[in-house]
Amino acid sequence: MTAPSTERDIPALVRAAIEKHGAKRDALIPILSEVNLALGYIPGEAFKEVRKQLHDPTEGVFVAESQLHALASFYDMLATKPRGEHVIKFCENAPCHVVGGKAVWDTLREKLSLKNGETTPDGKWTLVTTSCIGLCSVGPVVLVDEDLYGNVTPEQIGDILGRYE
Amino acid sequence: MAFFRSHVLVCVDPECLARGAHDVIDALQDELVDQGLIDEIQVLETSRIGGCEDGPEMIVYPEGVHYVGFNADDVPFIVEEHFLKGRIVEKFREMPKVVVDEELGPLRPKEVRIVLKNCGYIDPTNIEDYLAVDGYQALGKALFEMTPEQVIEEVKNSGLRGRGGAGFPAGRKWDLTRQVNDFPKYMVCNADEGDPGAFMNRRVLEGDPHSVLEGMIIGAYAVGASYGYVYCRAEYPIAVETFNIAIAQAREFGFLGENILGTDFSFDLEVRVGAGAFVCGEETALIASIMGLRGEPSPRPPFPSVKGVWGKPTNNNNVETYSNVPQIILKGAPWYASMGTERSKGTKTFAVGGNVKKPGLIEVPMGITLREIIFDVAGGMHEGRHFKAVQTGGPMGGCLTEQHLDLPLDYEALTQAGSMMGSGGLVIMDETSCMVDIARFFMDFTQAESCGKCTPCRVGTRRLLELLQKICEGFGEDGDIEKLEELCEEITKNSLCGLGQGAPNPVVSTLKHFRHEYEAHIYEKRCPSKVCRPLIRFEITDPACTGCTVCARNCPVEAISGERRQLHHIDQETCIRCGICVQVCNFNAITVE
Structure with missing residues (x-):
């Protein structure tokens, strides 16, 4: 979820993340994850800010902005584009696939007119696939933000989306 | 201390009070006095014994019967039935809710739990x-x-x-x-x-x-x-x-x-x-x-x-x-x-998923057979369906078939059979799964997860995926199977890590055991399991079709035409093969070819 602009004090956010995880090279992934969690994505300004606050040759900590982009582009959960108000994650893995996941996925895409990774023009929904979240015994599985739906059928999609209207 | 033969616990949480819990308690006391039972039955106030959604609520011990949804006027009847005549008043009875753990239930037949022995039995946060x-x-x-x-x-x-x-x-x-x-x-x-x-x-x-x-x-x-x-x-x-x-x-x-x-x-x-x-x-x-x-x-x-x-x-x-x-x-x-086979000792946990009656997490001794896991531990296949294949070892593992069902499971046996133990995922498939589609599916996964560092994995998995997609879409041509085989060999030999080395396994194993399915896709433009949409067609059959118009009304692209009470027809050019008509037809009149 994108926080309202008044809460987007990025220098403070980065400072808090560094305090929590430590001013060290190996804390970069936790720090970026923290920013990602707070804002729903990592804006360009945050990369600059992390470098500014963390890069300290006198302490032996070397951080380049390109390294931060390299991390963000490698790890799926670090987003560099804003996401919708609600993020729908669909588990597209084999155990869900063989118990009817494809029909659920088709219904989701059709209902929202979205492809994987897209956000609706009104900024309400983002649709993405997720790596296996390990709830295979109740597949197909759909996550809306932090809410989990198991044993999902195509008929339930309208009802599930309706809860966030 | 006085001896009571029965105790009645009445919930006095705010929700139940709002629904008249105090009136119920008063009525209970009055009625027990009137019936001469007040020395035998004790009424106690308690908090939250259920959800309070249908309050007032009470539990009668020693029977442990849970009553909900009654009011003070019903009390004389309940007292007469339950305490005088000894009959449970079914009308107000709330059956205990059974919490079903869909992942890890009670010990199943043939299970031995070492790693999972405490799961669900102890508080992990204490x-x-x-x-x-x-x-x-x-x-x-x-x-x-x-x-x-x-x-x-x-x-x-x-x-x-x-x-x-x-x-x-x-x-x-x-x-x-x-x-x-x-x-x-x-x-x-x-x-x-x-x-x-x-x-x-x-x-x-x-x-x-x-x-x-x-x-x-x-x-x-x-x-x-x-x-x-x-x-x-x-x-x-x-x-x-x-x-x-x-x-x-x-x-x-x-x-x-x-x-x-x-x-x-x-x-x-x-x-x-x-x-x-x-x-x-x-x-x-x-x-x-x-x-x-x-x-x-x-x-x-x-x-x-x-x-x-x-x-x-x-x-x-x-x-x-x-x-x-x-x-x-x-x-x-x-x-x-003392547990397991000669070279693989102890137990192994398996996550059983796919088309079986009782999916979930199990822990079994090494050396157990796939047949025992599927039919004894996981409850067997769904009614009327048949076992077709099992993917073991995750996306880098392989598909095993009926001929492997009696193989004693250990590291070496699985590797020899062309798969691997992996972390213990078992995806069990029946005849509704198309093996070319499954191979495409796993390749879609490994292709996306390839880190991109080494070329055989980065480019090779991409090429494999493209070939499989082409075959699933009905554009497969002579020579594609050979191309797949060559690519698989190169990727396995030349990749840097286990991801690339194992990535071709699903293709190799499905080609080995289900080559005829690949051939049907390529040469006959047919998907034997009726999964690959570009290769199937829906037809409405006479006389099963009653002309009820349900299919035509539900078709998202208006591909179905026909008069009421007349045989309907699907226009194959317009049809997008979504399958909705099959789901909504009440007469099984639509067949998939």
């Missing part, structure tokens, strides 16, 4: 629960009664092998790290369980974190490590939270930190959370990620036991491997080695 089931006794035994060498010897003799999939003997791995004279040394727990369909590690981290922690501490003592990392994937937030609680409690009790249990052995650790990259389950990639880098694998040797985290000797084992350790130390190597 270390005292773990202590009550002999928790940390193995650590005490190791520290006070055994030398590090003896601990390694015990683990070696137990025959425990790496449960992450490769099956390297755990004791030998520990020994390798111990032998290296370079300090500090690190312990790593691979909790980056990424194989789709495998969730045993999540369940152990969430349900019994201290068993993993204790195994790691014992391992650290054995190899001489002073610090550790548990690398857990971000998809498991509850596991991360539970494990962090366990670490804090273990520190408090002196099982972690400086001078553990008063000895001169010190060890501490932290949880590192991933950020969504499957390849980080590969140990060199995982170590890179711990150090804050892109999780890309590097060539081995040097192995992590020589050069791992921060270039120092690092012992890396999987969650399940560590959680076996405390009981091996406590009960001894011979006990553990």
